[in-house]
Amino acid sequence: MEIQLFVPSYRIDECLQEIRQCLEKGWTGLGYKTVEFEKAWTGYTGLPYAHFVNSATAGLHIAVDVLKKRFKWQDGDEIITTPITFVSTNHVILYENLKPVFADVDQYVCLDPEDVKRKITRKTRAVIFVGLGGNTGQYEKIVDICRQNKLALILDAAHMAGTRLHGRQVGAEADVAVFSFHAVKNLPTADGGMVCFAEGADDALARKLTWLGINKDTYSRTMGKGAYKWKYDVEEVGFKYHGNSVMAAIGLVQLKYLDHDNTYRRQLSDWYTQSLKDIEGVEIVPVYEGCESARHLYQILINNRDELLLALNEEGIYPGVHYLDNTEYSMYKYARGTCPRAAEISSKIISLPLHLRMGKKEVDLICRAIKKLMGTRWRLFLPAVKNLAERVAALAQCKDKSFRIEGKRVVLRALQSDDLQMTMGWRNQDSIRKAFIDSSVITREKHQNWWKQYQQRPNDFVFIIEGRKDSRPIGQLSLYDLNLEKRTAEFGRFMIGEADAGSKGYAQEAIDVLLSWAFNQFDLEYVYLRVRSDNAAAIRIYNKCGFTAVKTSDSITDMRLTKQQMKYFTQ
Numbered sequence: 001m002e003i004q005l006f007v008p009s010y011r012i013d014e015c016l017q018e019i020r021q022c023l024e025k026g027w028t029g030l031g032y033k034t035v036e037f038e039k040a041w042t043g044y045t046g047l048p049y050a051h052f053v054n055s056a057t058a059g060l061h062i063a064v065d066v067l068k069k070r071f072k073w074q075d076g077d078e079i080i081t082t083p084i085t086f087v088s089t090n091h092v093i094l095y096e097n098l099k100p101v102f103a104d105v106d107q108y109v110c111l112d113p114e115d116v117k118r119k120i121t122r123k124t125r126a127v128i129f130v131g132l133g134g135n136t137g138q139y140e141k142i143v144d145i146c147r148q149n150k151l152a153l154i155l156d157a158a159h160m161a162g163t164r165l166h167g168r169q170v171g172a173e174a175d176v177a178v179f180s181f182h183a184v185k186n187l188p189t190a191d192g193g194m195v196c197f198a199e200g201a202d203d204a205l206a207r208k209l210t211w212l213g214i215n216k217d218t219y220s221r222t223m224g225k226g227a228y229k230w231k232y233d234v235e236e237v238g239f240k241y242h243g244n245s246v247m248a249a250i251g252l253v254q255l256k257y258l259d260h261d262n263t264y265r266r267q268l269s270d271w272y273t274q275s276l277k278d279i280e281g282v283e284i285v286p287v288y289e290g291c292e293s294a295r296h297l298y299q300i301l302i303n304n305r306d307e308l309l310l311a312l313n314e315e316g317i318y319p320g321v322h323y324l325d326n327t328e329y330s331m332y333k334y335a336r337g338t339c340p341r342a343a344e345i346s347s348k349i350i351s352l353p354l355h356l357r358m359g360k361k362e363v364d365l366i367c368r369a370i371k372k373l374m375g376t377r378w379r380l381f382l383p384a385v386k387n388l389a390e391r392v393a394a395l396a397q398c399k400d401k402s403f404r405i406e407g408k409r410v411v412l413r414a415l416q417s418d419d420l421q422m423t424m425g426w427r428n429q430d431s432i433r434k435a436f437i438d439s440s441v442i443t444r445e446k447h448q449n450w451w452k453q454y455q456q457r458p459n460d461f462v463f464i465i466e467g468r469k470d471s472r473p474i475g476q477l478s479l480y481d482l483n484l485e486k487r488t489a490e491f492g493r494f495m496i497g498e499a500d501a502g503s504k505g506y507a508q509e510a511i512d513v514l515l516s517w518a519f520n521q522f523d524l525e526y527v528y529l530r531v532r533s534d535n536a537a538a539i540r541i542y543n544k545c546g547f548t549a550v551k552t553s554d555s556i557t558d559m560r561l562t563k564q565q566m567k568y569f570t571q
């Protein structure tokens with residue numbers, strides 16, 4: 001079974017019936033059904049004006065164009081916007097020679113009101129708020145900020161068809177709200193959008209601008225009377241942005257089912273939440289209190305997002321990512337680094353499949369796949385360090401006194417000179433010494449020499465395992481020859497030195513934590529180790545951690561753990 005992110009559902013017979021009327025009448029263009037659809041939309045939302053356009057992108061452009069004209073904004077003036085959106089939102093600002101200034105997002109992955117306030121300058125003219133996935137986020141606060149600072153407000157409601165806030169449809173508070181009826185939106189046509197101005201004059205200008213600046217549309221002319229009905233003036237350099245009757249026909253049918261469909265989307269979302277809320281490492285993007293979200297998206301944040309995507313793909317499940325931080329795109333790179341939370345969220349966010357052909361069975365299947373992955377050895381979710389230079393820099397800090405890798409019950413910290421007495425004591429215990437390949441007793445002098453050399457070997461790392469609660473050192477383990485070019489390392493020198501800490505699963509967790517960190521942090525291909533073949537206890541633990549033997553002799557077993565094994569090895 002395959003589960004896609006979005007699959008639109010059309011009431012096919014009803015749509016065909018409605019389209020048939022257009023064909024029979026001989027009217028598929030602007031007018032007729034577009035007029036009916038606009039009326040139906042104002043009836044449904046309670047908004048005073050609605051103009052049907054051929055996409056929300058077109059609607060957003062017209063929104064900015066009209067407001068720029070009305071308020072006499074100058075080229076170079078600024079509009080505050082979000083980096084977590086489809087690029088349409090930001091492109092339309094550039095179409096009008098204005099400057100997108102990015103503000104950071106909040107826990108709802110919508111504009112953070114506090115950062116919006118910080119980003120206001122003398123040149124700020126407007127804010128574009130995106131209700132991501134149908135969520136209102138802290139839209140109310142943005143409305144207040146705009147009023148207090150005399151800024152125009154554009155609501156990009158592409159995901160919000162049917163969203164209510166405190167029981168009311170959204171959009172009336174903004175200067176203009178723009179909805180999308182694109183093929184996979186909550187109200188799918190094939191393409192289309194609705195631009196809803198608060199002011200009649202803006203709506204009138206918009207209608208002109210979406211029909212190339214012509215002051216009379218063909219439909220009114222055809223329906224009008226008199227010898228001069230063919231004549232019109234062109235009063236603006238407008239665009240060909242208006243919607244058509246075939247799309248409006250589909251929209252009219254789909255609108256009847258919008259609330260019903262959104263209710264079902266909320267049901268699917270509730271099922272997701274029930275299953276995912278207790279999984280460690282999964283953070284559910286919350287819906288703002290008082291918001292009845294249209295639930296265009298169901299989004300979670302997880303540190304190993306890309307691994308999850310691949311793992312789900314392998315099971316025939318195809319989630320999506322909404323969106324890459326727009327400042328990552330070349331067009332908006334001037335703003336890179338200005339929205340740290342957005343940058344972080346962008347690397348963690350994933351939209352799970354959500355559409356009307358899914359049922360509880362599909363949600364359960366997806367949640368089971370997520371649980372399975374989260375139960376694997378990739379449990380320590382540190383952000384992957386991307387390029388070699390960053391990896392080298394990260395590596396240089398691994399011997400610092402303050403360096404720590406946190407597990408659930410254990411913490412790993414870098415070995416320091418004042419640990420040497422303790423580690424020598426551990427190493428020389430009979431039971432431990434015999435388990436080492438070199439089982440000789442270590443003298444103080446030998447240990448000191450080793451330490452001196454160790455400090456000069458930048459790619460060898462020894463860590464002390466501490467209990468997380470009491471910070472008591474209980475053992476050690478290491479990664480040697482961490483090779484950033486080949487992306488390999490040797491694991492070893494592992495021991496639980498404190499006898500009362502043995503057989504409690506600390507060893508396995510410590511190895512797990514170290515390997516998760518190393519694989520994630522340095523994008524390792526594999527880790528190898530050598531163990532005495534008679535050390536059955538260690539081999540068992542290594543097996544549990546995902547290592548497999550690649551070569552075995554009577555005395556030595558060579559084991560290896562690859563990236564793939566690491567990923568799919570479950571407890």
Ligand SMILES: Cc1ncc(COP(=O)(O)O)c(C=O)c1O
Nearest residue numbers: 055056057086088158180182193
């Ligand atoms: C937030 C947002 N704004 C605008 C748009 C543009 O919508 P359309 O495809 O109808 O032009 C989209 C479409 O995905 C969107 O997600």
